[in-house]
Amino acid sequence: MRTTNHRKLYLLLILLQITAVSVTAQTATRTLVRTGHLLNVKTGAEPAAQTIIVTGDRITAIAPTASTPKQSGDTEIDLTKYTVMPGLIDVHTHLTMAPNFDPYYELTMTPAKEAIIGVENAKITLEAGFTTVRNVGANDYTDVALRDEINAGHIPGPHMQASGPALGITGGHMDENLLPFEYHVHGQAVADGIAAVQHQVRENIKYGADLIKIGATGGVLSKGDDPQASQYTLEEMQAIVADAHRLGRKVAAHAHGGQGILWASEAGVDSIEHGSYLNDEGIAMMKKHSTYFVPTAYLIDWMQEFGKLPPLYQQKMKDVSAVEKQNATKAIKAGVKVALGTDAAVYPHGLNAHEIDVYVNQFGMSPLQGIQTGTINAADLMGWTDRVGTVEPGKWADIIAIDGDPLKDVKLLQHVPFVMKSGIVYKDEVHKQ
């Protein structure tokens, strides 16, 4: 019995070796992406007729098409009528959540349902041209499972950094406050005090978190808390940041109110999400600490046009919406660094590129600056500058095509007809007709 098993194992190993060889041979073939124009998101240059050479999941070279003839075994992709650019990045998504804030719907959510919702939204987001996302808050580590299944190639979706459940104080934005005391329900990463937050950071990392998400202030879509009030103390956030950074994880802080923004930035978090009541003091602190600002601004426009929130959230949404845009504009004018984040899930997934339109046509960024928030800036915030954010040799082959020049009209980014991620084409409306 034992010998037979050994023989089987030996045969299996040989088989695996053969498979490994054939996979290597396969990935060594080149894909030549022929571009009309290739947008350099660092400089804004758009040289014509460039060819991106893709080998396996990486970009291996870029050269003028005229000097890059097709060789035997090469595959060609004709995007000569399009502007080609790096896949976009959204640093604030909730792929495993649906845009439904009915309290009963929330209470009946299960890990299985969340996971299935995530599968659907990962595909929608990727097909919208977002080849990388940072998922900031999900129950039961459904975001970690989603990331792993995408990476294993079982389902289509963007590259993901996942946080797992967001840390917050008892009764705060990250807690579950819909039910009375007798039910004893609480948010999954509620942690109060230095020792508890340290433990929670370590637990999130233990179960697969790539980053840590925290609630620095109250929020809008939660019962009984105040967006303007700070939640974690400076000392608690310092403890969170110290542990997360020591263990190689960034920290994203949900923060609306001025005091929470100030403390979170002082504590050394890597990004302030929302920033609705960002004031001069907060702006100065964020500049001093090089803290990124993630505006999540399009949701205000979407809410005003289509939103149907339950009554218990309506006034908070109104209050926050009344101030967020003018404060964001002030912060951007003052030179605070911005990374594109949408909070997709508050409105339907796949509309992520609308965020850039707000930055450009309401906050006064140039189109190139707007595109940079969703490429090189977002990559920098995620610590992934070595793999995403530009079309350059050595990076993942994450490439989208735009029909027209996005530097003339960033609204064109809302309709992406071609998406390649890691060298695999996930959407192609160019060659469909």
Ligand SMILES: [Zn+2]
């Ligand atoms: Zn969010």
